[in-house]
Amino acid sequence: HSLLAAAAEATGCAAPQPAWLAQLPRSYSRYGDLALFPEGTLDHPSFAELAASGRLWPTVCGLLKVRRLAVVRRVARDGVRSSRSRLLYTEPGCDPASATVATCVEHGVSLSWDIADCMFSRGNAAERHRLVPLVAAAAADGSESCIVDLFAGIGYFTLPLLARTGIAQVIAIDWNPAALRWLRRNLQNNRIGESRCRVLQGDNRLVAPAGLADRVLLGLVPSSRLSWPAACRCLRPAGGWLHVHENCDSPREATGCNKDHPNADGSDKDSEDASRTDKDLSVRGSSDGAFGGLAITSNCFYKDRAATAAAHAAFLNSPHAPAAELPPPDAADCDEDPLAEAAETPPVCSRSRPHPAWLSMAASMARELRRHMPPGWRVRVARIQFVKWYAPRVAHLVFDVECRPAG
Ligand SMILES: C[S@@+](CC[C@H](N)C(=O)[O-])C[C@H]1O[C@@H](n2cnc3c(N)ncnc32)[C@H](O)[C@@H]1O
Incomplete structure (x- = not known):
């Protein structure tokens, strides 16, 4: 002022x-x-x-x-x-x-864009670099070689991963030609050879490759849900990780976890205990960020392993076929209850007091993603990462979801 x-x-x-x-x-x-x-x-x-x-x-x-x-x-x-x-x-x-060109340098990675035709969110800075150590280690030991970025934009996530890790390839997809022009320019400015970055223009639901990725980035809010089936198809037969961005309504009355929102009114609801029972999940925050011994998983198996493998192969070979077109798994072996594996490693939240709505979203996400996975795969939300308050009581979250064939 x-x-x-x-x-x-x-x-x-x-x-x-x-x-x-x-x-x-x-x-x-x-x-x-x-x-x-x-x-x-x-x-x-x-x-x-x-x-x-x-x-x-x-x-x-x-x-x-x-x-x-x-x-x-x-x-x-x-x-x-x-x-x-x-x-x-x-x-x-x-x-x-x-x-109208802006440039932002974070951790030595330079991102430029035209403010007149592309977007950039400074509030996502930490998230842009969060996966770097994980991917660097996995690339170094040879366990990961390919990442698909379904909403690449100007390279918000693609660039830090290419510039700061030894990952062999990122496949960067966007349907906005202006954003991809900046992505290419950012690759040049950061001296990253185009051989390490395959840039695909188009609707990721149509152009995303099947069966290649160790990780898939779904960086779209308020929701990346429409591209979940495409993301599931991207994963290698050995499985991998989805990093799913979603906005989650986090009403004040449910917990005190949004006290640091700038619009919070500081009422005493902030001191409310986060241990509550919502209709799906029992929640208790703990100091290390893990909660309640609860694994959010969803499994579905064919009895016959060969049928599972065949179904998976068919699934990967028909990139646009919805999972529903596959033969249904044996009902007796199908478990859609996210609480069923409560004894397993619980998911971790970047905040000590995850909002109950975040846990409910994780559970429903695991269930829905499982429906898009080939039969016999296991889907587990391993981590809920708080990115920022997108709006009053609307949290921008990233769910790290591990998807692997069972066994
Ligand atoms: C909001 S931006 C990404 C923001 C970024 N995650 C960040 O942290 O700042 C989303 C990008 O996804 C692209 N996009 C949205 N839907 C798409 C789709 N179905 N296929 C390909 N690109 C899409 C948009 O063109 C846009 O460049």
Whole structure:
């Protein structure tokens, strides 16, 4: 506030008006010489009037020590997540060709994108790099060689994995050509040979390869659910991991775990014990992040192993066939109860007090994913990773799901 109020003063305008005071940004993100203001700020027509003096934006640039100013608009609900960010000002001398280009460097990995046609979420920074040590170790010991990124965008997850691990190949898929142009440029900027990254443009449900992946990344919120069948088909016959992003409604009354949300009202519900029973699961938070001796698994077996293998082969050879088209497994051997394997290793949550809704989502996810897996496979949610509060009481989570043939 004080920054822009000072800027308004510097332009010699009258006292700030309530209408536009309400639209002053409380924060901004800096990417090199670009300051990005949050959505819903600086929209009031008075700002255009103030700017007409020619002094407002240069003053703001001077105060923030940047050369370009832009406002973020909510990512368009057009499937390709196109951004509608609007450039407010560029200082004279800025290259007009790159006026809307932003660059972010994290752990030595540089990601560039055009704020006018691609999205980027600074809040996902930790998640972009979380898998790096796991994948680096698995690539080094030869147990993993291929990752499929179903929603690759500009390379949010693809780039850190290629730049910081020895993984042999990432197959990066997106249906937005603008995002893929930036993905290719980011590969070049980080000196990653295209031989390590196969870039596929198209709907991942149609173009994702079958039977190749050790890991599949499903980085789409609010939900990646429509691509779960494709993700299951991507896995190698030996199985692997799905990293499933989902937004999860996490109502306050259920637990106190969302106390650090900026919009939390600090009521005493925050101190509520997380040990509660919801209709599916008994939950107790513990200091190491594991909870309640509960494994969220779902199994389904054919009695006859050969039939299982044949069904799996057929499944992999018909990449677009829904699992429902396979012969049904023997009902007596089919177990859809997520509590059935309670004695096994429990899933771990990155937070000591996982919200009951997160556990319910994990359980239903395991059940649904199992339905998309070949018969005889076991699906286990091993970890629930909290990424950020996407909106008040809506948690962006990543579920690490291990899928393997049983036995
Ligand atoms: C929201 S962005 C990814 C954000 C990223 N996970 C992050 O952490 O910032 C999602 C990308 O998925 C792409 N996308 C959505 N549905 C798709 C589909 N069915 N097939 C291919 N790409 C898709 C969009 O074009 C977009 O580039």
